[in-house]
Amino acid sequence: MLDGEVRKKLTAIVGESNVLDSEENLIVYSYDATPNYQAMPDAIIKPGNRVEIQDIVRVCNEHKIPIVPRGSGTNLCAGTCPLEGGIVLLFTRMNAILEIDEENLSVTVQPGVITLDMIQAVEEKGLFYPPDPSSMKISTIGGNINENSGGLRGLKYGVTRDYVMGLEVVLPNGEVIRTGGKLAKDVAGYDFTRLMVGSEGTLGVVTEATLKLIPIPETKKTMLALFDSLEGAGKAVSSIIAHKIIPATLEFLDQPTLEVVEDFAQIGLPTDVGAVLLIEQDGPVEVVERDIAKIAEICEHIGATSVQVAKTNEEGLALTTARRAALSALARKKPTTILEDATVPRSKIAEMVRAINEIAKKYQVEICTFGHAGDGNLHPTCMTDSRNEEEMHRVEEAFSEIFAKAIDLGGTITGEHGVGVMKSPYLAWKLGNEGVNAMKTLKFAFDPNNIMNPGKIFAKETKKRVVVQK
Template identity: 75%
Template structure:
């Protein structure tokens, strides 16, 4: 609990309406979208502008109070769970589009802006912001920046990081810095911009960001390829890329995922086959026509039993939406859904899918797999029940085996969900002790009192995800 002096100072900075510490409001911000993590904050604070953020950080730094910046809390790595208490920082007063610059093709946003609102606003001007995390209807840009969010269009267009041109950041000592700018080229100093992107709120608070936009693609087409064999689908993915075609989207859903998605979305997806690939290409009409034709042929060459081109944008949109609902659909089946994002080089997709299935069998757990196959970014998703301690233990072991396997194949423990509190015990698998030591040096330099989102990124112990904090 905050002492009265600190509470009053917070109120004097942001106003009484913007400091909450009732049991009910603390409870609301005690968890995020990650199963099994909960921990109460001491207060919820909503600054109204950058200067107030700076004042709050200075105060917290002085009193060594943890600060957890939070968007909509859609992250899946317990990145915004206040595991060490302190203040949850909300951005409900900072959700504007500051500027759309049509000459420089940039948009400048505040952290509280909903991703889809950004996308819709720029598309209305004929411009395109490609990163499209599945949670984009509710996720905020601040969250996307701190997590370096991916999305379905990442294969062709990259991730959030690839669109950040400049940031305004408040450091733990209250300093406000500006990195980058509306500049296609800028080598003045270290790349602080990209250091903050994906740093999960552990180095400072992003209060404004200038993002790159690209011209809106002229058109797009969507196809669905059906497979009787999961590995054939995976081989098709490798084959498409190896034939020098980079589709916008190249998604994979296995049979169990298909079944629940169809039950949930009811759009006529086949449920009696082993896997589908949902593939989209955008660009100029001729290119799209040509690529889609070639992709369809490559799918057939790799044993697709059927390839359907969506007949209309309406049908295509239904397919995309169905894919985006995969997590929600799966979450209905069992009390606990644990979705992971082990990622491998795309040439290793078939091998990784095979390994996941072997591991699920070995530990006798129920794993569905879907995800961004073209990126090598799979989402093995375990349907389980946290109350069944014996099963949960096996789930833990299975995921640990999956992470090991991903790293062994040249992959990583997390492609887009982040490390947070949940995956910090596994980070050394990817970075080694030397890599983690280098990261700790950076953390120490920016945040010597460890107030910024403590308990994230760096593991304190071998604690696994299933410990519940209350």
């Protein structure tokens, strides 16, 4: 519960109706989309503008009260779980699309705008915002920026970071900085724009963003390639890229994922194959036709058992929608679904998937794997039950080994979900103690009272590194 004086100050800033601290409200914001993490905040505050946020931050800094900025809470790293209490900063009142600038190909938004709403608004003008996290129907742009969200189009188009041109940020001391602008080139000072992107709310509060847009691709085609084995699918991925084709989407689903997704979506996906690649190309008609034909040829040459090109846009959309539903589909199988995002260099995909399967077998846990094969970003997903402590222990051991393997292959512990609480014990595995120390130096310089989303990214203890027996 907030101290009475603090509550009074915060209420004076945003008004009584924008301070929520009933038991029911606190429970609603005590967790996010990540299983097994819950902690009660002291209040939920809904600011209406940047000046109110500055005032809130100053009060919190003075009284050393944690601030957890939260969009829709769809993240998968417990990044918005208010671990150390304090206030949850909600952006529901700051959800305006401020400007779509067709001459400079940019859109300026408040952080609370829903990703898909913004995407649809710019598409009406013939413009395109490529980052498409699977949660985009409910996620916010502010959340996407804080997590540097990825999606299915990362290989060809990059991630959120690549589309943030400028930010307005309230720093932990209450000062406002404005970074970048509607500028394709700007080297005036350190790149605070990209420092803020993916900083998971630990360095400041994003209050406005200018995003880069591109012309919408003329057309799009979708295809499925079926393979007997993981190796076949992995080889096809490498071979497509080696032929200098960069598809818009190059998704991988293993057999167990396929079975679950088909059961959920009922669109006639094959369930008796080793692995499937879902491939999309977009762009000018001639190029799409040519690339899709070439990709089909490559997949057949590698030994695909079947290659099917979607005959209509609706058929293509059904396929990608089914893929986007993978998490929901898997979540139906068991009480607890843990979706990870170990990422490796693209050339190591088949090896990584094989290792995941061996590790799952070793620890007798059920793991399906799907993900963005084109950019090496896999989603090994464990269906389990958090009430079964013994099993949960095995799940944790299995994921530790998966992270260790990813790093051995030149990969990372998280490709697009963020570190949050969940991955923090593994961060030093990727960055080394020197890397984590450098981050702490930066964090402490900006936020000496550690008010911004405390308990995230930096772990109390690094987990002991798994040494995989060779």
